[in-house]
Amino acid sequence: MDTSLPLGFGSIDHGDAEKAIAEAAVRCSNEGRWGADDVLGTLNFLDDAKRVQGAALVRRGRSFSLAQRFDQDGPQKGWRRRCNPVHTMLSSGLDAEFGPAEFPHGLGGADDVVFMPLQASTQWDGLGHIFDHGRAYNGRRASEVVTSEGDQVTGIETAAAHIAGRGVLLDVGRAVGENGELPDGFAITPDHLRATVEAQGVASSVGRGDLVLVRTGQLARARRDGWGDYAGGAAPGLSFTTADWLHGTEIAGLATDTWGFEVRPNEFPGAFQPLHQVAIPHIGLFIGEMWDLEELAEDCAADGVYDFLLAAAPLPVTGAVGAPVNPLAIK
């Protein structure tokens, strides 16, 4: 495995992002594949049989939460008004113990509230999150999908019941990186993904309907060294060259332990998240970001088993273009 690849390496023409995006969009489009009314995109690949297959992977019964904690100590710095979640109490144990009695017979209660951008922490992007030249998934006009009142068509609630099935961890950080981590700016190509499968064993092969988790190791680094620019700065991530792989494998979704799924800086000068522009509006792919894969990855490295049942149903905030989730991997 050649780990000396220059960061951002790929076979793409770095000079013309718009052309590369447009061509990939044509090659990878799932528009109309499941009918004009479809709102599920690649979740169509995740059928009942896949959930049966996923459940059959539960052997030891151990479960792993793949969510970061939702709190003030998060990485957000205000870009696009994304702040960290603010959790406040409506009443507390101090009120119950020392305050005036709110309830009879010694009952006390605590209550709370949260304010949070839906992209603040561990989340799924909905299909209304990204547009290409004013077009949303399935050829719809962006303006007819997402208004100020939210996503009227592909709101995250439409995915509420679907996202459970076979999960596969591709620990690229361990397979390709040094000390289990890829450096910031490292572009994960299809070759890296294949090399990771090879390193992990054939049971890690991914295909139609699978939910793929790509670990880069950046979250481990952020935990060790501080958030720094985790939210939007340089990061390892998928290369733009994985567009066809994402499309061709017919996976149902893919999540990473990074802020933005794809490599940052992006591989075209001046570009911004070009792979999103293909993956969401054209492939209809469900993308997860800021997942915590650390504990799961250690367990997989220890027992050599990288596939499991993944239950990762997003919180159905009506009309949301993304939603927080506490994904459970059960091995």
Add this chain to the structure above:
Amino acid sequence: MDTSLPLGFGSIDHGDAEKAIAEAAVRCSNEGRWGADDVLGTLNFLDDAKRVQGAALVRRGRSFSLAQRFDQDGPQKGWRRRCNPVHTMLSSGLDAEFGPAEFPHGLGGADDVVFMPLQASTQWDGLGHIFDHGRAYNGRRASEVVTSEGDQVTGIETAAAHIAGRGVLLDVGRAVGENGELPDGFAITPDHLRATVEAQGVASSVGRGDLVLVRTGQLARARRDGWGDYAGGAAPGLSFTTADWLHGTEIAGLATDTWGFEVRPNEFPGAFQPLHQVAIPHIGLFIGEMWDLEELAEDCAADGVYDFLLAAAPLPVTGAVGAPVNPLAIK
């Protein structure tokens, strides 16, 4: 099946709530059962073997979301400052299609934010949600558990990885009610629960480590007739007399399709949620509220199978005393 039971019927002494609560608390206490440091309460019953058992119940692979939608059209009316979730867009498809370009090469994006009380919709109560005379679960002082900065000990994040296992629907509404619904004020006693198991078949038996879903039918009624006082008004629900059943069965959690889990009005004059006062601080029970069991219940009635894999991991808002959840039942 005798469905002519008077509402609120039970063997309890209705004249002395405080005494009844105190006595039940002694009978049902799990304080110290799992050590002084325990934060999981009845989730200790939900072990790896139970998750293996749950996964084995997946036969057809069909999944059901048991969450209500999180939006303005909810039942909250402001009690204890509980409003319905407010979801707003930070940017929309209209901006992407018609506004000034925010990103290069035709990329457009929509983003959003939510403000919501954590008890606003489908949720798990955390162990810091309810106190008995200033005491929280495991004998801790309420003031040392839940401060204005949240639950410092049993915050919902401590449960993040645990809540997946064997789920069992007890459709009391169908088994005991008329037209599938229990009337408001109907107190579900242990006899009703046993009768429901009997009606559904022995596979519906519940025990150690199970996650029990009790359907009353009230949500179906609210959907048909309007929310009315769904949030805090009269409702069917568990009788105070189920305290020993909740304790003795050693179930890991119990959720209902009502606002408040127990029957309303409560069975003691002037009382407020007395069963909570036993169940949370003494039993250490995880209680779910406002779950949508309708679609699942129809499916169970149709195929006669009432147990399934339930994955219901709460959103790990750090220090939360309750948390929204999108529970998945997979049959």
Add this chain to the structure above:
Amino acid sequence: MDTSLPLGFGSIDHGDAEKAIAEAAVRCSNEGRWGADDVLGTLNFLDDAKRVQGAALVRRGRSFSLAQRFDQDGPQKGWRRRCNPVHTMLSSGLDAEFGPAEFPHGLGGADDVVFMPLQASTQWDGLGHIFDHGRAYNGRRASEVVTSEGDQVTGIETAAAHIAGRGVLLDVGRAVGENGELPDGFAITPDHLRATVEAQGVASSVGRGDLVLVRTGQLARARRDGWGDYAGGAAPGLSFTTADWLHGTEIAGLATDTWGFEVRPNEFPGAFQPLHQVAIPHIGLFIGEMWDLEELAEDCAADGVYDFLLAAAPLPVTGAVGAPVNPLAIK
């Protein structure tokens, strides 16, 4: 004074709202009056001399807050996701007295946070609040003024320093109503306004640069009888026929004690707030709503003095299309 006027009386053609609005818009337009770059609208009438005149009205030095309290006990019911303000504590006196010490040497502190729609309570509408056929104040395209990032041109912060001057209370409720109140549905015409001035005395005359407060008495009724449909239901308010009066008097702003400034139901079948459609985008008028004029009105009735210094600077939330305010009247 003829108080037997039919509700909604006026000389307008009730059959054609769109035509009536269009014609009034032409008659009353201030587009271009203060240049193409103008963002102040009728606040241009409120100059330094007017503030000197206002200050000279301070005789006794008594001040009146004209704000309702911002809290959960407000009239909002969720229309357009407008909830009542939710105020929560980040830390409280209980934490300071009984919780772990947060600060050294016995210092304790309490902190808080609010979530509120900017139209939830006493507020000024900004010039970006209302559009006529996609046009904002001064002929600008609505889409170029107010994006998802807020009002880029006439955000309320542009008015932050301006709104102080001569205030005049027109207590139409007392002058024209019964028991000091106008009934819901009562349309206040220019004649009613003139009759009120006449009843109060010539010192109540209003003109260029004045800030006019119109009291209907509806808030007093809501306080007595409960909010009911105060937020959007039937209400007394300005008749559509006041458009020319609003324009011709060259007042700087006008506020009422009602939710919506104009009479509700509106005077055209099926219409919605047609006077707003003329007043904000064409006149460029600053409209205040939900002001509490009760205490001030009692004082004015007692001493017969209806003009005063009004200082009513909106909270400069950047890009806001409306903003809360605590207006002070000083007599």
Add this chain to the structure above:
Amino acid sequence: MDTSLPLGFGSIDHGDAEKAIAEAAVRCSNEGRWGADDVLGTLNFLDDAKRVQGAALVRRGRSFSLAQRFDQDGPQKGWRRRCNPVHTMLSSGLDAEFGPAEFPHGLGGADDVVFMPLQASTQWDGLGHIFDHGRAYNGRRASEVVTSEGDQVTGIETAAAHIAGRGVLLDVGRAVGENGELPDGFAITPDHLRATVEAQGVASSVGRGDLVLVRTGQLARARRDGWGDYAGGAAPGLSFTTADWLHGTEIAGLATDTWGFEVRPNEFPGAFQPLHQVAIPHIGLFIGEMWDLEELAEDCAADGVYDFLLAAAPLPVTGAVGAPVNPLAIK
């Protein structure tokens, strides 16, 4: 004027903060001065006559907003969960121009909402903001004043009608600093305040009932150099030695252009805001922070007139322990 004073200079014993605070508290206490029920503290000094005096200072009619803008580009970094205000649109001009018609006859509307800590930007501290050893203003127990439901006694709404009167700018930055600014860590002593009055002229004398604005120049520096640690880091501000001056002058309130009113780092090793601990619970002083005095200061320097009418009524969020304000100075 000796500007070579060491930072943090003063006659206080730097070794014992607790003793110094306790002694100042005794010397400066206003407990009981206005009766056991008093909720206004030093606002009792601001009477009608003072408002008449303030209004008489309006000569040119020019008004100045002393508020910073409330937006994401503020100085907050999350300390105590204080984030910058998050303003989002409920509907925008793009919806009105391009979206589905929400209203009849061409009416369009935009609406918005804000989430903000009440200490996020320009604000008044309420009397419930700071406690001394568990005691709030007027000898009350902190726990009986500020619960999780807010300040039950001295909530900011009690001050809603009062804060208008004679304002006096003491531009210490110009009088004592270099290039109009005091360096971070500079402790403003009573001598500096007196020197500033002397430099500005006798009309700048302050006394009973006045609202004093102390400009340090730090905000100008932050605007020029970036926020840095404006929110809580090193800053010029009042010396602890001003406690007796604050008490003895009988001023009604004092506001600065800094985050925290007093010098930072504080003058005792390991201390935190010791002057707050005397000023709020013992003097009952209203303290304003993060005011923008720049434009006003330039005008005062130009015309040599440093006193004016100040109308600075806080937004009456019920039970708030601090509240945003858009203060107007009118000269």
